Amino acid sequence: MMKLKQFLIDRRENLQLAYGIFLIILIPSLIAYNTIFIIAKYNDNTDTILNREALAIGRTIYSSLQNSMGDDFATQEEIEKIYKRNSEFENIEVLIPEGDNFKVIASSKKDDIGKVLDFYYYTIAWDQPDNDAVATDSLKAGTTENGKSLANDTDTNGRFWLVAMPMQDANGNKKAVLSMKISSKTVDDLTDYSRNNSLCILLITVLITILFLSITVRLWDYVVLYKKIKQIDQIKDEFVSIASHELRTPLTSIKGYTSLIMEGTFGKIENKEINQSLERIMISTKRLETLVEDLLDISRLEQGRLSLKMENIKTEPIIKEIVSELAVNAKEKKLKLIYKKPEGNMPLVYADSERLKQILTNLIGNSIKYTEKGKVTVFTEIKNGKYQLKVADTGIGISPEGQKNLFQKFYRVKTEKTEVIQGTGLGLWITKQIVELMGGKIYLESIEGQGTQMTVVLNLATEEEEKGEKKK
Ligand SMILES: Nc1ncnc2c1ncn2[C@@H]1O[C@H](COP(=O)(O)OP(=O)(O)O)[C@@H](O)[C@H]1O
Ligand SMILES: [Mg+2]
Numbered sequence: 001m002m003k004l005k006q007f008l009i010d011r012r013e014n015l016q017l018a019y020g021i022f023l024i025i026l027i028p029s030l031i032a033y034n035t036i037f038i039i040a041k042y043n044d045n046t047d048t049i050l051n052r053e054a055l056a057i058g059r060t061i062y063s064s065l066q067n068s069m070g071d072d073f074a075t076q077e078e079i080e081k082i083y084k085r086n087s088e089f090e091n092i093e094v095l096i097p098e099g100d101n102f103k104v105i106a107s108s109k110k111d112d113i114g115k116v117l118d119f120y121y122y123t124i125a126w127d128q129p130d131n132d133a134v135a136t137d138s139l140k141a142g143t144t145e146n147g148k149s150l151a152n153d154t155d156t157n158g159r160f161w162l163v164a165m166p167m168q169d170a171n172g173n174k175k176a177v178l179s180m181k182i183s184s185k186t187v188d189d190l191t192d193y194s195r196n197n198s199l200c201i202l203l204i205t206v207l208i209t210i211l212f213l214s215i216t217v218r219l220w221d222y223v224v225l226y227k228k229i230k231q232i233d234q235i236k237d238e239f240v241s242i243a244s245h246e247l248r249t250p251l252t253s254i255k256g257y258t259s260l261i262m263e264g265t266f267g268k269i270e271n272k273e274i275n276q277s278l279e280r281i282m283i284s285t286k287r288l289e290t291l292v293e294d295l296l297d298i299s300r301l302e303q304g305r306l307s308l309k310m311e312n313i314k315t316e317p318i319i320k321e322i323v324s325e326l327a328v329n330a331k332e333k334k335l336k337l338i339y340k341k342p343e344g345n346m347p348l349v350y351a352d353s354e355r356l357k358q359i360l361t362n363l364i365g366n367s368i369k370y371t372e373k374g375k376v377t378v379f380t381e382i383k384n385g386k387y388q389l390k391v392a393d394t395g396i397g398i399s400p401e402g403q404k405n406l407f408q409k410f411y412r413v414k415t416e417k418t419e420v421i422q423g424t425g426l427g428l429w430i431t432k433q434i435v436e437l438m439g440g441k442i443y444l445e446s447i448e449g450q451g452t453q454m455t456v457v458l459n460l461a462t463e464e465e466e467k468g469e470k471k472k
Contacts, residue, residue, distance in 0.1 A: 016224075020217035027213065028206040035202040039195050046191055047137065050161060054135045054182050058163035061092065062178050069169050069176075076106040076113070083108040090160055091181040094167070095122060102126075102177060125164030125177045133165035137184070160184055241299035247292045255285045287422075294426045297358075298409070301433045308355060308437055312348040312461035315356065315389070316341070319378055322360040329368050336375035337368070346380060348461035349387045355434050362427040363391040363454050369421055370452070371395030387460050392453040398446040406444070407432045 008015065061082055068074035079092050091109060095102035101118040124134050137160070164179040260266065262278050269275055300306035323339045330337035360378075367376040374394030381388050398406065402413035412418060412425040435442045439459050446452040 016220045017217070020213065020220065024210055024213045024217075028209050031205050031209065032202055035198055039198055042194070043191060050137070050184055051135050054161040054163045054180075055133050057088075057182060058133045058135070058165055058178065058180055061180065062165060062167060065094065065167070065178065069167065072105045079106050079108055088183050088185075089180060090183050091179075093179050095177045095179060096175065097126065097177075105176070121162065121164060122177050122179065125179065126166055126174070128166050130166065130168055130172070130174075133163055135161055135163045137161050237299050237302050240295055241303070244292050244295040244299065247288075248296075251285060251289055251292060255282070255289065258282050258285065291424060294424065294430060297430050297434075298426060301430065301437075306434070306437065308352040308434075310350060310352055310438065312350055313353045313356070314346070315349050315351075315380065315387070316346060318353055318356055319360060319380070319389075322357055322364060323378060326361070326364050326368060329365070330376060333368060333371070334373070335368060335371055337364070338375060338377045340377060340379035342380050347382070347387075350459045350461045351438050351440075352434075355438065359431050359434060359456060360389075360391075362431045363456070366427060367391050367393035367395060367452065367454075369423070370418070372417075374451070382460070385460065387458045389456040389458065390453055392451065394451045397448040397450050397452055398444070399448050403444060403446060407442075 064082065065075060065078055068078050075094055079094070083089050083092055089108065091107070093104050093107035093109070093112060095104050095117065097103075098116055100123075101116050102122040103116045104112045104114060107113050121134070121136070128134060161182045161184055162179070163182060164177055166174050167176040167178050169175045258278055258281050261269070262275070262282070269278075297306065319339055323337060327337050364376060364378060371393045372395065376391065376393045378389075378391050380390070396415075396417050398413055399415075405411045406413075407428050408425075409429045410425040411429075412423055432442050435456055435458070441457040442454065443457075444452060444454045
């Protein structure tokens, strides 16, 4: 079973191609079959209609000939009249039995008068009950029975109908056979025309179908392309992951040695400029370190490798820690960074403490970065049974357009004010992913030029989880 699955996956592209070709053949074939079937059916139907019509014509002529019955000359005159009026007749004749055969006594072909014909068809007609007739079309007229051929003149151009019926005199005695040959050219032409039409339409339909299907097959190409792109994306993820890992080690050693030099481990540095340079190296190294950490997080998140250590935690000490860490940055910009402690006891929160620190660093860091004057306030509350962590600032705010895209990877609001501020646009994307992994939500409220408030909603520890924690 697994082997079959693997086999199918390996040959997916080929299978898709074969499927396409199969469809390209199957669908037009079905359409063609359907059309041809309908044409055949239509032909059958017209044959039935023609047959009936031929019989009706035969009966009409019989009734107009009945008055002249017995008078061969009058019959001949009548026949010639009818023949002239109707162009569809190829031949009309009246025959009387003579032995086993039939003798022509009147005919639209004058030369035939007096001829004795031994066609089986007349015998059949003679045996019909009164006012009934036989009709057959030229296609069957060539057949023979009992050594006799069915009818004559099978070689006329085009199709025709043979109609024959017995004729009775006024006393109801069978006296003669009326035989007619009616051309079916008009109807046949019409049939041919509609058949050709149908075939034309069929051809166009088939062409369109093939065209359509080949486009669909092209779509499969895109599917294949899409898969390839996904593969390349994966390779990119792996590359980022490996590269970031490899960057870490040299960074650590740069940071380590720089701080050793700064601490004076290798001798006190008197030169002010060297000290300043070392400080700059340290700042840049730390920035690079955050960037590498962010890249690592991104690749972990994208590959679903970021594992959380979810616990029931006290958030207060964590917030305090980060706030005091970032107080330096706030001070540099002459901003007030305030943590408003909640009144009373805060319940435990179900979260990963290290990742919560990261979230706080990102949010408070942003607030400090994007605030020119005023303050950054951090506070927490319980609302609707959820824990809410809020970071509010009196900063530059975010436009509605920016608010929409804020949580996208690499997205940064572009204004004159943000242009000079360093950043990658990764922080909020990572923050959102982590918050959601923890089962929480993040949203913001912001007014341009007035300030921003970010809210992270997290779950409180449930009693069961608390018990579970205690057991551990
Ligand atoms: N507190 C804030 N005040 C104003 N703008 C903000 C704030 N936080 C985030 N932003 C905007 O959102 C963008 C994305 O934030 P982030 O993902 O942290 O990227 P970065 O901080 O690297 O620019 C920032 O570039 C900034 O334009
Ligand atoms: Mg940021």
